[in-house]
Amino acid sequence: MVDAEAVKKICDIYDWDGKGELDMFFLGDVMYALGMNTTKKVCVKLGQTDEEGKKFCKFDEIVAKVTEAKNTPESSGNYHDYIELLKLYDKNNNGTMMMAELENILANLGDEIPKEDVQKLMAELCDPEDEDGMFPYTPFVDRLTGKA
Numbered sequence: 001m002v003d004a005e006a007v008k009k010i011c012d013i014y015d016w017d018g019k020g021e022l023d024m025f026f027l028g029d030v031m032y033a034l035g036m037n038t039t040k041k042v043c044v045k046l047g048q049t050d051e052e053g054k055k056f057c058k059f060d061e062i063v064a065k066v067t068e069a070k071n072t073p074e075s076s077g078n079y080h081d082y083i084e085l086l087k088l089y090d091k092n093n094n095g096t097m098m099m100a101e102l103e104n105i106l107a108n109l110g111d112e113i114p115k116e117d118v119q120k121l122m123a124e125l126c127d128p129e130d131e132d133g134m135f136p137y138t139p140f141v142d143r144l145t146g147k148a
Contacts, residue, residue: 002034002067008059010034021056024049030062031069038069079145086137096134099126 010033014026022030027048031038040048046065049055057065089097089105099122106118113121125143129135141147 002063002070004063006034007063007066011059011062015059019056020059022059022062023052024055024057025052027062027065031066034066036066036070042069042072079141079147082141082145083138086141090137092134095136095138096130097137098133099129099135100133102126102135102137102140 007030010030011022013033014022014030016023024047027046028038028040028043031043046069047055047057085105086097086102089101091097103115103118103122106121107113107115126140127135
């Protein structure tokens with residue numbers, strides 16, 4: 001269930017003119033601020049624009065769009081998506097990847113995470129690397145997603 005008041009409160013932050021409308025360029029930012037990891041594809045389907053000032057929606061319409069996004073299957077990355085991503089870095093096709101590659105992915109893709117935070121996360125969730133700098137990535141994803 002979507003908290004309509006929380007959505008409106010976040011929309012109000014992006015309402016530069018005080019008109020009670022959200023520039024649809026910021027729809028993904030609103031979703032992210034609500035703790036949702038909605039894909040850009042879903043946001044665009046719901047009306048997100050690539051440029052500011054092109055389209056606006058009333059806050060009540062945004063609540064409906066957030067609700068729709070939350071109810072959309074596969075609106076965010078899932079376990080399978082994470083495994084498929086890490087398979088791209090599995091040079092030996094044996095379920096392992098270089099620890100340095102994961103550190104780079106976590107630190108630089110999407111929202112930038114400070115290197116110290118990445119190292120803490122990896123220390124908690126990754127199995128030790130072998131002499132070649134490789135580690136099994138499936139247990140990492142299991143722990144990350146709460147499957148372990």
